[in-house]
Amino acid sequence: xxxxxxxxxxxxxxxxxxxxxxxxxxxxxxxxxxxxxxxxxxxxxxxxxxxxxxxxxxxxxxxxxxxxxxxxxxxxxxxxxxxxxxxxxxxxxxxxxxxxxxxxxxxxxxxxxxxxxxxxxxxxxxxxxxxxxxxxxxxxxxxxxxxxxxxxxxxxxxxxxxxxxxxxxxxxxxxxxxxxxxxxxxxxxxxxxxxxxxxxxxxxxxxxxxxxxxxxxxxxxxxxxxxxxxxxxxxxxxxxxxxxxxxxxxxxxxxxxxxxxxxxxxxxxxxxxxxxxxxxxxxxxxxxxxxxxxxxxxxxxxxxxxxxxxxxxxxxxxxxxxxxxxxxxxxxxxxxxxxxxx
Amino acid sequence: xxxxxxxxxxxxxxxxxxxxxxxxxxxxxxxxxxxxxxxxxxxxxxxxxxxxxxxxxxxxxxxxxxxxxxxxxxxxxxxxxxxxxxxxxxxxxxxxxxxxxxxxxxxxxxxxxxxxxxxxxxxxxxxxxxxxxxxxxxxxxxxxxxxxxxxxxxxxxxxxxxxxxxxxxxxxxxxxxxxxxxxxxxxxxxxxxxxxxxxxxxxxxxxxxxxxxxxxxxxxxxxxxxxxxxxxxxxxxxxxxxxxxxxxxxxxxxxxxxxxxxxxxxxxxxxxxxxxxxxxxxxxxxxxxxxxxxxxxxxxxxxxxxxxxxxxxxxxxxxxxxxxxxxxxxxxxxxxxxxxxx
DNA sequence: CATTAGCAGTAAATCGATTTAATAGTGTTA
DNA sequence: TAACACTATTAAATCGATTTACTGCTAATG
Numbered sequence: 008x009x010x011x012x013x014x015x016x017x018x019x020x021x022x023x024x025x026x027x028x029x030x031x032x033x034x035x036x037x038x039x040x041x042x043x044x045x046x047x048x049x050x051x052x053x054x055x056x057x058x059x060x061x062x063x064x065x066x067x068x069x070x071x072x073x074x075x076x077x078x079x080x081x082x083x084x085x086x087x088x089x090x091x092x093x094x095x096x097x098x099x100x101x102x103x104x105x106x107x108x109x110x111x112x113x114x115x116x117x118x119x120x121x122x123x124x125x126x127x128x129x130x131x132x133x134x135x136x137x138x139x140x141x142x143x144x145x146x147x148x149x150x151x152x153x154x155x156x157x158x159x160x161x162x163x164x165x166x167x168x169x170x171x172x173x174x175x176x177x178x179x180x181x182x183x184x185x186x187x188x189x190x191x192x193x194x195x196x197x198x199x200x201x202x203x204x205x206x207x208x209x210x211x212x213x214x215x216x217x218x219x220x221x222x223x224x225x226x227x228x229x230x231x232x233x234x235x236x237x238x239x240x241x242x243x244x245x246x247x248x249x250x251x252x253x254x255x256x257x258x259x260x261x262x263x264x265x266x267x268x269x270x271x272x273x274x275x276x277x278x279x280x281x282x283x284x285x286x287x288x289x290x291x292x293x294x295x296x297x298x299x300x301x302x303x304x305x306x307x308x309x310x311x312x313x314x315x316x317x318x319x320x321x322x323x324x325x326x327x328x329x330x331x332x333x334x335x336x337x338x339x340x341x342x343x344x345x346x347x348x349x
Numbered sequence: 350x351x352x353x354x355x356x357x358x359x360x361x362x363x364x365x366x367x368x369x370x371x372x373x374x375x376x377x378x379x380x381x382x383x384x385x386x387x388x389x390x391x392x393x394x395x396x397x398x399x400x401x402x403x404x405x406x407x408x409x410x411x412x413x414x415x416x417x418x419x420x421x422x423x424x425x426x427x428x429x430x431x432x433x434x435x436x437x438x439x440x441x442x443x444x445x446x447x448x449x450x451x452x453x454x455x456x457x458x459x460x461x462x463x464x465x466x467x468x469x470x471x472x473x474x475x476x477x478x479x480x481x482x483x484x485x486x487x488x489x490x491x492x493x494x495x496x497x498x499x500x501x502x503x504x505x506x507x508x509x510x511x512x513x514x515x516x517x518x519x520x521x522x523x524x525x526x527x528x529x530x531x532x533x534x535x536x537x538x539x540x541x542x543x544x545x546x547x548x549x550x551x552x553x554x555x556x557x558x559x560x561x562x563x564x565x566x567x568x569x570x571x572x573x574x575x576x577x578x579x580x581x582x583x584x585x586x587x588x589x590x591x592x593x594x595x596x597x598x599x600x601x602x603x604x605x606x607x608x609x610x611x612x613x614x615x616x617x618x619x620x621x622x623x624x625x626x627x628x629x630x631x632x633x634x635x636x637x638x639x640x641x642x643x644x645x646x647x648x649x650x651x652x653x654x655x656x657x658x659x660x661x662x663x664x665x666x667x668x669x670x671x672x673x674x675x676x677x678x679x680x681x682x683x684x685x686x687x688x689x690x691x
Numbered sequence: 692c693a694t695t696a697g698c699a700g701t702a703a704a705t706c707g708a709t710t711t712a713a714t715a716g717t718g719t720t721a
Numbered sequence: 722t723a724a725c726a727c728t729a730t731t732a733a734a735t736c737g738a739t740t741t742a743c744t745g746c747t748a749a750t751g
Contacts, residue, residue: 012707023731028709039728061467062413063707066404066736073447082433084426091424091450098449103464105415105447107440108433122445125403264633287630291606354737365701370739381698405737408706 011057020051027052031059065127074314075123076106077116077133079157080230084286085257085301086134089156092307093132100315102129111228113138120146130314135160137200152317156310158202159329166317168309168330172202175299175334176209179253179281182297182336184217188251188279194239194263195255197225206255206283222246226259235262243270249278257284264292285337295339302332353399362393369394373401407469416656417465418448419458419475421499422572426628427599427643428476431498434649435474442657444471453570455480462488472656477502479542494659498652500544501671508659510651510672514544517641517676518551521595521623524639524678526559530593530621536581536605537597539567548597548625564588568601577604585612591620599626606634627679637681644674 013031017024027048029038035045065071074097078086086108094104105128109116113136120142123131130152135143140160146153147165155167176193183191193210196203207223214221224242226235239262243249254260260282267274274280275295282289285298309330355373359366369390371380377387393399407413416439420428428450436446447470451458455478462484465473472494477485482502488495489507497509518535525533535552538545549565556563566584568577581604585591596602602624609616616622617637624631627640651672 013709014707024708025710025731025733026729029730032709038730041729044729058463058467059709060408060469060707062404062408062469063736064709066402066408066707066738067709069736071404080433081423081436082426082429084424084429087424087426087429091422094423094449103447103468104449105445107436107446121400125400126445127402127404261629261633268633287603288633291603291610291630291634355739356737366738367701367703367740368699371700374739380700383699386699401739402737405706406739408708408737409739411706 010060011055013057013059016048016052016055016057020048022048069127071127071129072101073103073105073126073128075126075128075131075133076104077109077119077123077131077135078106079111079134079136080108081106082108083258085284085303088286088303089307089310092304093311096307096311100311102315102318109134109136110230111136117142130154130318132156132310132314134158137198152314154310154314154317156306158200161201164327166313166327166329168306168313168332169202170301170306170332170334172205173209173212175283175336176206176253176255177213178209178334178336179297179299180210180213182338183251183253183279183281184213184219186251186279189219190222190246190248190250191219192222192224192242192246192249192252193255194224194226194242194252194259196228196259198228203255210253222249232262232265235259236266239263239266240270243267243272243278251275251279251281254280254282257282257286257288260284260296260298261288264288264296281336285335290339297339298337300335300337302334305332352402353397355399355401358390358394358397358399362390364390411469413469413471414443415445415447415468415470416472416474417468417470418446419451419461419465419473419477420448421453421476421478422450423448424450425600427626427645430628430645431649431652434646435653438649438653442653444657444660451476451478452572453478459484472496472660474498474652474656476500479540494656496652496656496659498648500542503543506669508655508669508671510648510655510674511544512643512648512674512676514547515551515554517625517678518548518595518597519555520551520678521639521641522552522555524680525593525595525621525623526555526561528593528621531561532564532588532590532592533561534564534566534584534588534591534594535597536566536568536584536594536601538570538601540570545597552595564591574604574607577601578608581605581608582612585609585614585620593617593621593623596622596624599624599628599630602626602638602640603630606630606638623678632681639681640679642677642679644676647674 013024013027017027022044026040029035029040030045030048031052076090076093078090081087081090090106097104105126107119109119116136116139131146132154134157135155140163143153143160143163153165155165157169159167159169180191191214195206211221224238226238229235243266254263267278272278281297281299283299285300289296289298313328355366355369359369364386368382371377371382372387372390373394418432418435420432423429423432432448439446447465447468449461451461458478458481473488474496476499477497482505485495485502485505495507497507499511501509501511522533533556537548553563566580568580571577585608596605609620614620623639623641625641627642631638631640655670
């Protein structure tokens, strides 16, 4: 038995498909359709489990009930967790997610945006790479709801959700300084994205404030871990004076720990470590990696809330919101850990 | 300027939309349409960047160029990595992915399958929960291409890709036995899914072979880590005789390490640890967690290859393939690690 | 010379919904 | 009693493509 269409339903009940459509879309009262007819149709529809073809529906209405989610890399635990939470919320509100990874690649992202457009997604959630301003502006000009997250684009006027990056690294550096560390390094991806420049500034500000000299290593963004591990190795070998290091992203942090491990460096005796993002790796790395924890649930929550609001209110005029969330510095030091025996 | 439709193109060039459609679908020769007309149309289409509305196309052709991917949990690093790789391959072949997490929940999965059907996805990639056999059988009956992975359903006749689970744990246990460990535990999710029962059997077989007594802890599947950490804690406290433990999944493994950490147990002196799946956490946990590495690229590769084949060959009669891949036991012992100083 | 074949293309049907504009019947009002 | 409003429903247009089935036209064949 093939799928039933609205025509089949209409024929079987000897009414017009218009009537069926009105009833199914809850416009029976407004269109003053008889109460018993409504019931009769409703009953039959339930009975045969008819579901309108969503493609046809989308074609006619222009709405797809799909949200496009573009992250940097879906296999990165930060983005994977966010995606998972957004997915849940979206499904609960009748939306589906199509996601993709941009690799921070402008060209790839452009193609993906076109693909999403082509698919008529209703809204966009994007962790934007650099150079994508124009394409997003066009989306906005065409009235598409767009929410950025993890970073924003200074010249693009749309809602975004991010964390207080500057304070996060500032605070982390301050913490290290208070602990008495003098030679604090910062290893991060080389990038002019807002979140990265802010993290950099936070670090620099803290060091300047205490009259310490910044020791910085910037790494070209690359998915391939080798290209991250190598420069970190060189950096750590070159700067023997380092007694602490802050990693600017979870990926750099993970690679950094691999280097630290293979060089046999002791944490935190030889080198104190703070990384961005707090997840299993940092929690388990014994004895101690202090981590800057992003409020993942809250980020996902705000992102989807803002987007759903935009989708539901046809009014387009509201001032774009900039939501900035706080991070937490999860301090783990060895004294605590080792005291924790059975 | 709004989007152009095929009618606009046709009008502008004073040809019929049929002609345009034929040309755009590469059927110009077959339909013997004049060479210069073809060029004229092609040129204009390129010029204005016209792209056919994929919804309308899907509605007419019944193909959506979308693949539905159902994993257990997209935020699990194993599934996230697989998803990432599948995504890449799919996009390269002109397919998009809609993904979702099943949470191993039969009801949720049923709903999701319905949603995918409704969206007219062309093919399904599923890590199936228990109890979903009927729904998948129906998909198959309706001629939908379905590829299972990570596990299979014994009574469902369709292609699947998985690893040699039995041998994986057998081999891991053998390795521990050869190292001289006598009291080897196995901690895993309680499940009758094929991959889990096989892992269990591999462990038991190896122990039986050497006349050792199995020490097993099964945990009810739960996303919430607390419900995993608690029983592991109890288990480890109860079985002081344990000198080694194998964790049956990466999630259990990660939680296990958290317990081990907070109990102050030394690895591998007090307790040798082997976990399923090899990723950052296990590589970095110092000094040493031996891990069973799944060939992630190969799994993704096979899955998508099999599915694309099914999508491209209208022939439906082929015998379903069962692809079983080998894992690798990545042995890490402390002697190696500590020798590795600068 | 009627018929067939080949050419170059198109009009119209179709996919399955939503939505606009219309209709037929009844009651009410000026 | 003509005009109007109200009720309950529907025919037809529409979204934007693909695909089937045709149309003239010329040239060739028997």
